[in-house]
Amino acid sequence: MDTLTRLETTIRQRIASADSGKSYVAQLHARGLPVIARKLGEEAVETVIAALSGSDEELTGEAADILFHLIVLLAEKGVPLADVLAELDRREGTSGLDEKASRAQQEG
Numbered sequence: 001m002d003t004l005t006r007l008e009t010t011i012r013q014r015i016a017s018a019d020s021g022k023s024y025v026a027q028l029h030a031r032g033l034p035v036i037a038r039k040l041g042e043e044a045v046e047t048v049i050a051a052l053s054g055s056d057e058e059l060t061g062e063a064a065d066i067l068f069h070l071i072v073l074l075a076e077k078g079v080p081l082a083d084v085l086a087e088l089d090r091r092e093g094t095s096g097l098d099e100k101a102s103r104a105q106q107e108g
């Protein structure tokens, strides 16, 4: 099992355990979706700041934080990480520029 899938399994177990005294994930779950979504937004901002003015080490840490909180958000919503990976697989090999051009054509 890869790192992100193992992390998703742990996160889902923590959400199910609902023991917020012992688990940060369970604590986030108890605080609810708006708090988790806000946390993801904060981590995104911190990642941008690290990219623009931080070290590679800081950016690595912030990138890990954002991936972690994204998987918490997906788990909270019941969206499997596998679905996101499948969507990326589906997009594989299609240039973003080609996709954008075909969208512009469809929109007239």
Ligand SMILES: N=c1c2ncn([C@@H]3O[C@H](COP(=O)(O)OP(=O)(O)OP(=O)(O)O)[C@@H](O)[C@H]3O)c2ncn1[C@@H]1O[C@H](COP(=O)(O)O)[C@@H](O)[C@H]1O
Residues within 6 Å of the ligand: 007, 010, 011, 014, 022, 023, 024, 025, 026, 064, 065, 068
């Ligand atoms: N990968 C992570 C991980 N990355 C970051 N974090 C936590 O995410 C939080 C990041 O928030 P901040 O840096 O903003 O810190 P903060 O100000 O204390 O956060 P808030 O008070 O605002 O919520 C910190 O408490 C980090 O410890 C993580 N907590 C847990 N995991 C993984 O999740 C698993 C389950 O964790 P628990 O639910 O705590 O058992 C762990 O075994 C790890 O594998």
